[in-house]
Amino acid sequence: MRAISGLWRWRHNPLRRATDLAEAWVALCALLLLLVLAPVAGALVGAAAQEALQESVREQRASRHQVTATVTGTLGDSPLDADPETAATGREVRTRVLADWTAPDGTERHGAVTTRTADPRPGDRFPLWTDRQGRIAARPLDSATATTHAVLTGFGAALLVIGVVESARRLIVWRMVRRRYTRWDRAWERAGPDWGRTGAGS
Structure with a gap:
């Protein structure tokens, strides 16, 4: 959330770096994906599971019988x-x-x-x-239990989407930070030989 608020905070900041805005945009896109994909995936998977489980309930009720032993x-x-x-x-x-x-x-x-x-x-x-x-x-499986399993399956699918999106966000940010550090190292290598020299600007 800090990165998202940074989209506004960094707009006119003279210390703003391109990577700061990029990280904030990545976080915003991840949030939007979570708000859209997670509920949709949970609903679709839950509905599919509900249909399959209720069909199983009907089949079991038709094929199994209670007798007295x-x-x-x-x-x-x-x-x-x-x-x-x-x-x-x-x-x-x-x-x-x-x-x-x-x-x-x-x-x-x-x-x-x-x-x-x-x-x-x-x-x-x-x-x-x-x-x-x-x-x-x-x-035989009863309808209420089948519905409970379907709901849990939907929640599981939503959590899986959340985990995938968050993992992708972290991976992208990690790669951006690595590239930033690489650029810094190269800049230090170029500046290093001039440290302490007269007229080198130090």
Whole structure:
């Protein structure tokens, strides 16, 4: 922001250098790009992510079904819950059980599944997500979660644009400063042999 205010401050300053104005213009252009590109990129990427995720939500809702399973036997805690660090996080304990369920297509199924039922016993019933053939499936993504992911994706895209523009600005300014120092070094080399000589203007 100091460089941007310099566009006005340096206008009639006798100490103004061309590089001072150039750096201020670079900063102003970077600011304008940030104000335009970051929101546009965030909106476009977020909208694209929202469309893709909502389509995934519709597909999962169409292909996954919740059925009721019946416990026929227990197999112990889930391997994830055997980890003390995982259990210490307060995550809900899951238990592996043998269960029977009927697939959406009417097929009878039997197998080992995990359940959140506390202390499951044979005959207990619990909900289970499956595909059309009755194979175990993950819970379908819900619309609100998909929207949250899309919003975060949009923010991520905006932050990425900000990082790219700022990095480009810093690189351009760095190269300008390097060229300025190079010119100074050359000027000192030319003036160096005349230091202390009579009539050299020192």
